[in-house]
Amino acid sequence: MLPAVGSAHRHQATVELRLGVPPSSAHQASPLPHTAFLRRRDAPELDVSVEEEGYYGYTQRFYGSDLAAAYYVLSMKGAFRFVGQTEWYCPDKKGKFNWDFLNHRDTQLEEVNMNYTLINYTGLVNLEEQRSLRTLSVRGCSEVDDWFLARLHVLQDSLEELDISHCPRITTGGLAALRNLKGLRRLDVSSLPGISSPGLVIILLEEMLPQCQITATGYDLSLS
């Protein structure tokens, strides 16, 4: 049986321990060749890490999956905290970070803050093994969409706090995927431009997750 296309993502080129490597232009395949340059000019943000959201296989093999997840978070310019520790590891404005986290092998991540980063569905594979992850914050991430929310089911036993506010690509269909996160206690769905009737959706969410406290600001819920 030939392998299904779905597993192709896992066999993508692994990313080595280098920062700031621009993606090869071969990734930007366009069906109409004469429009290829147009797309790159219109969407410069695609030049950055989106195409590099690969499986950090090299790192995982040598340092273990927990450190690979930690390295992934830092290289995407996010921040995290290990289980049992209080200090946060985060990169500075230029993207440089302290390599001390390498000293803590086989320690799972407890809190991950990926606000305003380019994390997407493919990148979530690096966090799949983190079974003690309690807090995940992806506020303002432009690449987080409904499929990302559906994939969060891998963290259903541990996740207690989720912040998906200000993500433009989330719609009501994706919020239905949150039903699997039965351990969720705090959910922030503020200012989601993609949902059409926010008042009704918030009520339905509260019914779906009865033990969860839902924060939903930034909507005009007046009846006018």
Add this chain to the structure above:
Amino acid sequence: MSTWRRLHVKVQTTRGLFTSRAVTQRHTWLKGHLMLCQSLSTGTPLRNDFFKDLEAQLAAVRKKAADALPGSSWSALEINPNLPPERADIVIVGGGVMGWSIAYWLKQKERVRGEVKVVVVEKDTTYSQASTVLSAGGIRQQFSLPENIHLSMASADFMRNINEHLSVLNEDPVDLQFNQSGYLFLASEDVAHIMETNYSTQRDAGAKVALLSPTQLKEKFPWINTNGVALASYGLENEGWFDPWTLLNAFRRKAISMGVIQCCGEVTDFKHTTNMVMTTDGEHLGLRRIHSVKVQMSNSLEYQPVECAIVVNAAGAFSGKLAEMLGIGLGPKDTIAGIPVPVEPRKRYIYVFHCPDGPGLDTPFLIDYSGIYFRREGLGGNYIAGTSPEEAEEPDTSNLEVDHQFFEDKIWPYLANRVPAFEKLKVTSAWAGFYDYNTFDQNGIIGIHPMVNNMYFATGFSGHGLQQSPAVGRAVAELILDGGFKTLDLNGLSFRRIMAEEPMLERNIV
């Protein structure tokens, strides 16, 4: 010279209709002789308009002379601009989601721009009877055949990245309105072991499914009545439902932007040559090769024979009828020529109802072991439901009329039994659509028929064609352009199983 005579006649009958003159003149030409096709004017006769008319006549003469000179696009023979081209490389019969998916993938995979000339022929562009748009729009990986599971998974991957595949420059991005709600299958005692086997097949293939016991089921979905349920299978990811019309139009828009030609017409005949061969069993077989397809325009006697190299049969519920035009199935029984393409239309109903206290946002696409299914539709407490009737009670397929009594007798009791809140509901609407039902084993047929060596089939999906269409389109394009399957091995879904009478039965059909 007759043009001058016609001008003379025009002066007497029509006054002042200079702009329509060219049209009316063509009508008289077609009819062969001087027919006054415009109504005769009953107004006052010409008085002193002779000189005014003369000016107009001379202008018309100048225009006709300019038209007749080379360089103008006027021709005496009026050609219907909606006719398909006279020659094409690949003709796809059927403009549903399967046909347009194959057209898109053919263009996507061609190595040189313009390598294949593809024409898609669809007989009804309003899609009033097409199965695609009348579908409930669900996608699941919970099948028992590994081929089906892989097809659905590949299609879900496609839909996740749909804008990478199907976005057109300067047009709006595609929004499938995908609801990530998952499917929930309920099994009774006697079929629970089948569900367990299916679960391990699905897990091995990479589908994200979970098995639930009745207690876990009750905990997750408190509105279900777990009486009689021994086991439940729940899809965690890549399952749900979406808008089929959006997918169809996305494929169509992208394919047309890549150069596929769309034609509105019906395929009524094939011109083929037959080569008599002797098979190893000593049977005489007429191997056919299609040379051209006769496309009949709607509401007209006009037709266009399209010479082609390859024909793709993606006609859905009507593919069996199309294959009969080639003589497939019309030979003596127990010969290859006597085995028809086992696809026929089967009518299925879908009812929309409103229930104010029904399950909320987490409602999955629930399929009960009694055969009924329902899913949430929108946010206002509306749901759609349906079921497959018994073999003996199949409704008549000559029309798409809905039998409302069917809901009361066959669906509501089981619905109310499974979800007590549904005892109080009100049916607001209903529609019917055809399944391209494969009477042999209810699974798709992909590949060439042994009797016709240039007709590729992609039909017979019996209710799960829409969800597999992106992956099937890619598979058929690989068959045609690369000569064999490259990404997914679908040789199990070929005609060989029908010839050998080895059904690939699926245990999960709704």
